[in-house]
Amino acid sequence: SAVISQKPSRDICQRGTSLTIQCQVDSQVTMMFWYRQQPGQSLTLIATANQGSEATYESGFVIDKFPISRPNLTFSTLTVSNMSPEDSSIYLCSARTGGFYEQYFGPGTRLTVT
Amino acid sequence: DAKTTQPNSMESNEEEPVHLPCNHSTISGTDYIHWYRQLPSQGPEYVIHGLTSNVNNRMASLAIAEDRKSSTLILHRATLRDAAVYYCILRINSGNTPLVFGKGTRLSVIA
Numbered sequence: 001s002a003v004i005s006q007k008p009s010r011d012i013c014q015r016g017t018s019l020t021i022q023c024q025v026d027s028q029v030t031m032m033f034w035y036r037q038q039p040g041q042s043l044t045l046i047a048t049a050n051q052g053s054e055a056t057y058e059s060g061f062v063i064d065k066f067p068i069s070r071p072n073l074t075f076s077t078l079t080v081s082n083m084s085p086e087d088s089s090i091y092l093c094s095a096r097t098g099g100f101y102e103q104y105f106g107p108g109t110r111l112t113v114t
Numbered sequence: 115d116a117k118t119t120q121p122n123s124m125e126s127n128e129e130e131p132v133h134l135p136c137n138h139s140t141i142s143g144t145d146y147i148h149w150y151r152q153l154p155s156q157g158p159e160y161v162i163h164g165l166t167s168n169v170n171n172r173m174a175s176l177a178i179a180e181d182r183k184s185s186t187l188i189l190h191r192a193t194l195r196d197a198a199v200y201y202c203i204l205r206i207n208s209g210n211t212p213l214v215f216g217k218g219t220r221l222s223v224i225a
Contacts, residue, residue, distance in 0.1 A: 004157075033212045035215075042199075042201070042215045042216060042218055043215040044215075045213075045214060045215075048210075048212060092157050092158075094157070094212070094213075096212075101146070101148070101160075101163055102160045103150075103213050104160075105158050105159070106157055107155075107156060107157055108156075108157055
């Protein structure tokens with residue numbers, strides 16, 4: 001299994017600023033992902049964080065707005081850039097070890113943009 | 115990803131069995147059926163998964179139709195702690211493929 005922690009757990013930010021969310025896994029994992037969950041909605045996949053290379057973004061998400069880093073097998077960051085109130089969401093980090101079926105999720109970072 | 119259809123919400127009495135349905139008529143032969151649930155203010159957690167045969171684990175049972183176009187997650191005895199959103203997701207069992215979530219079913223458990 002894998003235990004995922006995220007920092008910060010929540011934040012209130014002003015529009016136009018940026019926030020970097022950190023994701024730490026307690027064991028080495030093959031795959032790491034970032035999701036967004038808007039209020040009352042399901043989870044939407046933002047991107048797959050690739051170690052040592054650029055993240056793979058889903059349709060509707062771009063690197064300039066959501067730059068992602070993954071320097072090693074246990075850590076990743078997601079930055080929400082030039083924030084607007086529409087970015088107010090819960091951002092969740094997720095990970096899986098290749099060959100295993102279970103995907104693990106962090107507790108999420110609740111972001112409010114004013 | 116093949117699409118799944120679930121009821122928006124369901125209600126159950128505590129200590130009674132709950133059957134959560136999922137339709138996936140466009141499922142392909144390589145799709146596994148996964149169930150996750152999201153408790154309030156938490157990230158999703160794995161519940162169970164299967165391919166063709168019915169599956170049991172300590173949390174739940176998964177009943178898969180013979181034609182695989184539908185499945186049912188069975189909670190044998192609902193507790194208040196089972197109140198959550200339950201997601202039925204199809205995914206090929208490849209290490210590189212992330213979960214893609216649908217809308218899920220919000221289960222309420224009444225004491």
